[in-house]
Amino acid sequence: MIDDERLNAFEARIDAGEKIEPGDWMPDEYRRQLIRMISQHAHSEVVGMLPEGAWITRAPNLRQKLVLLAKVQDEAGHGQYLYHAAETLGATREELIEALLAGRAKYASVFNYPSLTWADMGAIGWLVDGAAILNQTMLARCSYGPYSRAMVRICAEESFHKKQGQEMVIRYARGTPAQRAMVQDAINRWWWPTLMMFGPHDSDSTNSPALLRWRIKTKTNDALRQEFVNELVPDLQAIDLSVPDAQLRRDAASGNWLIGPINWDEFWAVVRGNGPCNRERLEARRRAHAEGQWVREALAAYATRAAPREQAAVAG
Ligand code: FAQ
Numbered sequence: 667m668i669d670d671e672r673l674n675a676f677e678a679r680i681d682a683g684e685k686i687e688p689g690d691w692m693p694d695e696y697r698r699q700l701i702r703m704i705s706q707h708a709h710s711e712v713v714g715m716l717p718e719g720a721w722i723t724r725a726p727n728l729r730q731k732l733v734l735l736a737k738v739q740d741e742a743g744h745g746q747y748l749y750h751a752a753e754t755l756g757a758t759r760e761e762l763i764e765a766l767l768a769g770r771a772k773y774a775s776v777f778n779y780p781s782l783t784w785a786d787m788g789a790i791g792w793l794v795d796g797a798a799i800l801n802q803t804m805l806a807r808c809s810y811g812p813y814s815r816a817m818v819r820i821c822a823e824e825s826f827h828k829k830q831g832q833e834m835v836i837r838y839a840r841g842t843p844a845q846r847a848m849v850q851d852a853i854n855r856w857w858w859p860t861l862m863m864f865g866p867h868d869s870d871s872t873n874s875p876a877l878l879r880w881r882i883k884t885k886t887n888d889a890l891r892q893e894f895v896n897e898l899v900p901d902l903q904a905i906d907l908s909v910p911d912a913q914l915r916r917d918a919a920s921g922n923w924l925i926g927p928i929n930w931d932e933f934w935a936v937v938r939g940n941g942p943c944n945r946e947r948l949e950a951r952r953r954a955h956a957e958g959q960w961v962r963e964a965l966a967a968y969a970t971r972a973a974p975r976e977q978a979a980v981a982g
Contacts (some may be wrong), residue, residue, distance in 0.1 A: 669818060673693060674936055676691060676692060676693065676696075677689075677879075677880075678882055680809045680881050684809075685810070685811035686809050686810050686811060687793035687811045687812075688754040688755065688811075688812065690771075695876060696876075696880050696882075697755050697756070699873060699877060699880075699882060700752075700755055700810055700813065700882065701752055701755050701756075701757045702873075703873075703877075703882065704724060704748055704751050704752040704755075704813055705748075705749075705757065705762045705765075705771065706750075706771065706772045706773055706774075706833055707748050707754045708744075708745045708748035708749045708752060708760050708762065709742040709745075709766045709771055709772070709773035710773040710777065711741045711742070711745040711748060711763075712741070712742065712745040712766075712773075712775075712951070713766075713773045713777045713947050713951060714741050714774065714776075714777045715738050715741045715742060716777065716947055716950055716951075717777060717779070717780070717781040717786070717943075718734060718737065718738050718741075718781065718787060718790060718792060719738050720737055720781055721734065721781060721784060721786070721787055722734055722738065724784065725784075726784060730787075734787060737791070737826075737827050737830060740823045740827065741828075742914030743823075744816075744823070745864075746821045747816040747819065747820065748763060748793040749763075750812075750816075751810075751812040751813050751816050754812045757949040763955070766948075766951065767948070767951060767952050767955055769939060769948055772937065774863055775859065775862055775863065775933060775936040775937050775941065776794055776856075776859045776860060776862065776863045777864050777943075777947060778941030778942060778943045778944045778947060779855070779856070779859050779941065779942055779943060780935050780942055780943055783848050783851070783852060784848070784854075784955070785834070785835075785838055785845075785848040785849040785851070786850035786852045786855075786856065787831070787834060788831045788832075788833075788835040788837075788838060788849060788852065789831065789835065789849070789852035789853055789855070789856040789952050790831060790856065791827050791829075791830045791831015791832070791834065792828060792831035792832045792834075792898075793829060793831070793834075793853070793856050793857065793860040793898070794856065794860055794863070794897065795824050795827040795828045795831060796828045796831070796860075796894065796897070796931075797860050797864065797894050798824055798863075799821060799824045799825060799828055800822055800890050800893055800894055800897075801863075801864070801890055802817050802821050802824060803817075803821055804883065804884055804885050804890065805817045805882075805883075806818050806821055807881075807884060808883070808884070809880055809881040809882060810882065813882075814944065829848050834849075835849055835852075835853070835905070835907070836905055838891040839906065839907055840905070849907065850908070853902065853907055853908075853909065853910075854909075855857055856909070857909050857910055857911070858928065858929065858932075859936075860894075860937075861891055861894070861895070861925065862928060862932075862933045863926055864887045864888075864890050864891040864894070866887065866930065866933070867887065867888055867928075868886045868887055868888045868889075870930075871886070871887050874886060874887065892922055895922075895923045895925055896921075896922060899914065899923045900923075911925055912926065913925065913926030914926065928937055930939050934939060
């Protein structure tokens with residue numbers, strides 16, 4: 667088949683709701699977009715462990731420590747699934763991680779902000795995981811089989827994370843004046859970075875046309891951001907917390923909560939490596955990678971020695 671026929675057949679499969687699998691023919695641009703997005707997503711999960719990981723040793727009691735440990739560990743697992751999904755497209759984990767450590771790869775801007783108090787664990791869980799779930803529920807229906815299946819599992823775990831955050835925020839909102847103030851401050855600091863997570867406005871979203879055409883994305887950045895705002899604003903108001911937006915208003919005609927302008931200069935500064943914690947985050951990942959070198963060497967040595975023995979055992 668010539669490429670035009672292949673492309674038509676490929677798009678017909680997508681239009682019919684079929685999943686594209688690793689061995690199937692796909693346009694180079696479809697493969698490139700998926701590797702770009704899945705690898706950024708994997709890096710986000712792994713870097714996303716850092717703001718919360720910093721609080722494991724400072725959890726106020728054993729129960730909360732166990733919950734936080736489980737959550738941070740889940741994020742590492744999500745990174746693993748996603749690196750594997752990217753590998754099905756021909757990328758290697760080594761090259762992807764090398765790009766992250768060299769500062770060439772992108773990951774979600776939100777993780778370049780500091781976690782300053784224990785209440786941030788609640789705000790991250792409810793807001794950041796809540797935003798991630800909206801986006802990932804959409805991706806669970808995407809056209810690429812391995813990515814969509816990874817998302818089903820990840821979404822189930824993220825739902826637990828969101829509930830963990832929601833429970834914390836509600837508890838502190840009903841707590842002492844100091845706890846209320848702490849949790850309101852956390853919401854104030856994480857609100858705008860969470861809204862930025864959904865990416866630039868649709869008019870500036872350079873990748874969306876290709877992603878929407880091939881059903882990698884099925885909703886736009888602005889549509890998902892609006893769903894998030896519509897869900898969170900009434901929920902926060904119900905527990906007497908506010909969002910830091912003097913221009914927030916409800917549009918009677920559409921029922922949408924309309925937000926004030928997002929500071930895109932701040933967003934792009936963070937994306938380009940100049941956020942409050944970009945350097946610290948990359949440094950932490952580089953350190954962890956260097957400290958894990960002996961594990962990789964041990965596994966490689968085991969694989970070289972064990973493989974011939976296992977083959978001999980099977981043959982004999
Ligand atoms: N941060 O053309 P678009 C989580 C870049 S997982 C940094 O609109 P697209 C779990 C974008 O790459 C969170 N860069 O891009 C967790 C592009 O540059 P490029 C991560 C961003 O792909 C929770 C340029 O701007 N989730 O939170 C961001 O159509 C708690 C133009 O943008 C995913 O990665 C950003 N926020 O839409 C872990 C989901 N937004 O690559 C621990 C998969 C945009 O052309 C604790 N990804 N850029 O050089 C997606 O759904 C999409 O990639 C979007 C962006 C929606 C993020």
